[in-house]
Amino acid sequence: MFKVTGLCKQFVVGVGVHQVLSNLSFSIDSAKITAIVGPSGAGKSTLLSILCGLESPESGVINYLGRSLGDMKAEELAKLRNKEFGFIFQTPFYLPYKTVLENVLLAGSYAEESMDNLKAYASDLLVTVGLSEHMHKSPALLSGGEQQRMAFARAMLLKPNVIFADEPTASLDEENSTNLLTLLSEQVKLGRSVVLVSHDKEAIQWADTILEVGPKGKSINEL
Numbered sequence: 001m002f003k004v005t006g007l008c009k010q011f012v013v014g015v016g017v018h019q020v021l022s023n024l025s026f027s028i029d030s031a032k033i034t035a036i037v038g039p040s041g042a043g044k045s046t047l048l049s050i051l052c053g054l055e056s057p058e059s060g061v062i063n064y065l066g067r068s069l070g071d072m073k074a075e076e077l078a079k080l081r082n083k084e085f086g087f088i089f090q091t092p093f094y095l096p097y098k099t100v101l102e103n104v105l106l107a108g109s110y111a112e113e114s115m116d117n118l119k120a121y122a123s124d125l126l127v128t129v130g131l132s133e134h135m136h137k138s139p140a141l142l143s144g145g146e147q148q149r150m151a152f153a154r155a156m157l158l159k160p161n162v163i164f165a166d167e168p169t170a171s172l173d174e175e176n177s178t179n180l181l182t183l184l185s186e187q188v189k190l191g192r193s194v195v196l197v198s199h200d201k202e203a204i205q206w207a208d209t210i211l212e213v214g215p216k217g218k219s220i221n222e223l
């Protein structure tokens with residue numbers, strides 16, 4: 001699904017240059033959970049941001065289903081992110097003055113479906129993740145695990161092909177981690193792909209493929 005060749009990324013910090021990823025080449029298969037692991041500061045989150053087109057590399061080619069992200073115009077890339085990629089972060093973001101259902105529908109304006117269909121689908125998703133009773137409350141009233149399940153439902157709204165997750169279980173207890181990982185693995189059985197960055201041993205155990213980024217992003221190897 002992803003084929004990455006010769007990826008280099010650096011950040012300019014003050015008058016210096018911080019080399020974060022150096023000449024990495026690897027592939028990520030579809031319909032699998034791929035975990036990106038490695039020491040703190042190795043560049044895992046940076047790598048995730050590059051794969052989903054939020055950051056651009058200094059050099060290297062990132063092919064997604066045969067299309068080079070670097071050759072896409074900003075509009076095309078934004079469309080790809082909205083239509084094909086879903087995102088889950090360590091800390092679920094939400095608008096507290098909107099309900100759980102409205103928060104799940106935040107990306108709805110990018111959909112081609114009618115708002116009525118989207119609302120019905122968002123409600124179904126909230127039933128699937130066990131939040132049907134909380135649909136019309138503010139997310140501020142939910143527990144951390146419930147908020148993360150809301151984030152999962154939001155990530156699924158536009159039926160993404162790939163779900164990117166950066167430390168999705170880091171703020172969850174074991175039971176809530178297992179719930180979230182179960183939801184993600186069910187999506188993989190339906191043919192979707194999950195790419196996650198994690199330090200969490202349990203989350204890593206759910207992965208079909210583990211890619212380890214070496215210190216200072218100087219290598220990447222499948223474990």
Ligand SMILES: Nc1ncnc2c1ncn2[C@@H]1O[C@H](COP(=O)(O)OP(=O)(O)OP(=O)(O)O)[C@@H](O)[C@H]1O
Nearest residue numbers: 011012013018020039040041042043044045046047
């Ligand atoms: N926007 C930025 N500007 C400058 N430096 C950055 C920026 N983003 C990340 N870095 C630096 O790049 C390096 C890699 O950061 P990144 O967050 O990708 O690492 P990580 O492997 O995900 O770390 P952790 O496991 O601790 O979250 C770090 O040294 C970080 O300080």
